[in-house]
Amino acid sequence: MSVKSELYDVIRRPIITEKATMASEANAVVFEVAKNATKPQIKEAVEGVFGVKVKAVNTVLTNGKTKRFRGKPGVRPDVKKAYVTLEEGNMIDVTTGLK
Secondary structure (H helix, E strand, C coil), X not given: CCHHHHHHHHEEEECCCHHHHHHHCCCEEEXXXXXXXXXXXXXXXXXXXXXXXXXXXXXXXXCXXXXXXXXXXXXXXXXXXXXXXXXXXXXXXXXXXXX
């Protein structure tokens, strides 16, 4: 397995919500990450994939809600989010995608 694919195992996808857009004004980007990922692993993965310098990483573990689908109860999965603050002058545009 290559190093690049291991980095993508840590970072699942960017999260684009209203709150994440407001965080981007403070030079932060929000990603969904693996539940067992640590802050140093997330920092290394973001720096390796996007080629930027990371200032700080804050994580949040969101428990899945119980919802009903066609009358039957179900549970949404638990999600771990990482708020990655970038150094001044660095930027990630999550709306375009990777090449």
